[in-house]
Amino acid sequence: MKDYGVPLNGLKRGENKLLLRYYMTYTKTIMAIFVLLLIVGGVWYVFDLKNNAISTISSGTPSPSEETIEAGYKKYVSANSDFSVEYPENYTVNDRYVYMALGPEKDISGVAFIIPEALMTGTNLSRGSYMSIEKRVVEKDCKAADFLSVAQTQNDVIENGRNYNVATSQDAGAGNYYEETVFASADGTNCYGMRLFLHTTAVGNYEPGTIKEFDRQQFVTAFNRFRSTFTLLPKKD
DSSP, X not given: OXXXXXXXXXXXXXXXXXXXXXXXXXXXXXXXHHHHHHXXXXXXXXXXXXXXXXXXXXXXXXXXXXXXXXXXXXXXXXXXXXXXXXXXTTSEEETTOEEOTTOTTOOEEEEEEEOOGGGTTTBSBOTTOEEEEEEEEOSSOOOGGGGSSSOSEXXXXXXXXXXXXXEEEEEEETTEEEEEEEEEEEETTEEEEEEEEEEEEOGGGSOTTTOBOOOHHHHHHHHHHHHHTOEEOOOOO
């Protein structure tokens, strides 16, 4: 048998050192690859978490096309979908409302938003106070005076890019006072009248300290916002 000078472990001493050096280099390379994979995996994980978080936030945020209504208000769309408007949520809707103060065969149909009694309690504001939207068909001008039995003032205004003819009326009898303000705006042959009707009584008719003057500005402000949300809807084919 030939003697190759091979030690018991099968390698010469120089070859042992070379193998050890190769093994250490190989081990370092594997460790470096492992660390690199950990770093890449960590970066991907964080990025994925951020994407999921962004997706979650986006899915819970209304898109610009979605409508947002202010808290405390509701949206009303007319029966034939020709207009919409927002009104205080504690008002009562009467979509069978008819204005009958113009005399026989001159009634005007529409929708009324009745002021709740809770806002009248302790004041001289009385039942029958409301805001409304009514519609007349006209051949010529759309005039607010056509929605009143007697118009005491008239003028033209522009609000939110819409032209209005405005008229007011006041009446009294047996300790009752009636104030009406109508904003009229045309859409073709349709004339829409937005009315604020306030029925009050004389504070002097009550025991002192039992009734106070109602807050007129509160309802004027509500009527202003009401008008600002009035929107004509696209006509359906």
